[in-house]
Amino acid sequence: MMKTLQQITLLFAILMLASCDKTPPKDCALLTIKTEDSSLKEIRARIGRKVKVLKRDSNGEFCDTIHFKKQNSDQVLLFANKTIRFVYIEKNKSVVMNVTGDNLSLATFDKDLAKENNLFTEVDKELNQYKDKVEMIETIEEAKEEVDKFVKEYESKGTLISKDPIYKRVVKMTVGNNAAITILFPVQDRIRHQRLTVGDLSKGKPAPKFVNYENYSGGKISMEDLKGKYLLVEISSSNCGACRKQVAPLKEIEKRYKDKNITYVNIDLAQKRHHDRWMKRVKKEKLSGVHLFANGDDELMKAYATNSFPTFILIDPQGNIVTANAPKPTNPKLIELLDPLL
Structure with missing residues (x-):
């Protein structure tokens, strides 16, 4: 019985490999990626929230069978060698992608x-x-x-x-x-x-101000209320994965400058619907300093000319810019910047 089951499993695997050049199984789509570039070892494919790694098969091609549940079409996001590519797929279709070199974005397609x-x-x-x-x-x-x-x-x-x-x-x-x-x-x-x-964000220029942001500790607060100390300001969002990577090194920064004239200020620019997530995040991360909710205030991002999270800014006790592009806590250069000032 066990031997028969193994034989069936092996036969199924062989059929699936062979299917790269045939029609897809029922209620599935077949994606075949062809390239002559031997340096392309693997391609990552994301479908929904699942990510899988595609390896070359015996024919030197990358092949994947995509299963459909309810909908009849979907999208696959492919990553390889710092290039990305969306591919549109439909149930019971066979999509063939021809890649020249390792640049997925300039691929051409044939078949379905x-x-x-x-x-x-x-x-x-x-x-x-x-x-x-x-x-x-x-x-x-x-x-x-x-x-x-x-x-x-x-x-x-x-x-x-x-x-x-x-x-x-x-x-x-x-x-x-x-x-x-x-x-x-x-x-x-x-x-x-x-x-x-x-320009207006260079060293010594007055820092753009924020006014009446909600304070996690209660009430509202403006930048004017924090004058007299250096401010290490982080512009972030509660749904930002890259921001979470800064938490551990930020705690080390807090320990290093615990009794110094500096305050950490986190400004969360998430929309109102994420307010509860912000509250939970601040409670979970247990960072000291000042935690503010800006309710999606895009004007602050424009004021500091940034379009990415997290952005760190260092402001002096008089409210002037030290740098509007401070190193992140994961970068040792932040300590090199702060030590001479504190």
Whole structure:
């Protein structure tokens, strides 16, 4: 009986490997990734919240069978060698992805859903021609308008290909992400650099103020209330994974400067619906200092020219900027910055 079961299992595994070149099993989609680049050893695939690692099969291809439960279509997010790629899939379809080199974003598709997925390759090729144009964009508002225009253009093209709502979502997400990376983020970085080095966020300039943020300890508090001490300000969000990595080193920073003239100030920019999560996080992490809830105040991020969490800022006792781009607690350079001041 045991031997028969093993034989059946082995036969099933062989059939699954062979199926990379055949039709997918019932209620499944088949994704095959072909590449001649031997340096590409593995590809990570995320479907929903699950991540799996794809290895080359005996044919030198990466192959995965995606099982569907209720819906008839889905998206797969692929990661390899610092490139990412969304792939649109449907039940009972076989999608073949042809990768040149190790850049997933410029892959081409054949067999099923080729037109749907090749649209994303067209997007990336067109965005590659935007680099010179980006240098001419002077403001963040202009960059956002350019991104919006680009997204709308490809949403219209996508609608002509498929009416499936999941495909529309994949188009909007993929085009929006890639356009932001190519157009918006470089403009933001350039403007931020200018402001940090010679502009209103450079050393010695008055720090942008926050007013009447909710204090975890009760009441409301403004930056003016904290004058007289150095402030190590962290702009974060309660649903930010990268922020949680700072907790342990922050506790070490607290111990090192326990009796010094410095206060840690955490400003959580999560939306109102995440207020309870913020309360629980502060209680769980047991960090000292001042913990404030900003209720999604995007103006603070604009004031400090940042678009990422966490951002650390060091402010002197007079309320002026020491640096609006302080090293994170995980970086030993933060201690190098603080020691001479304290």
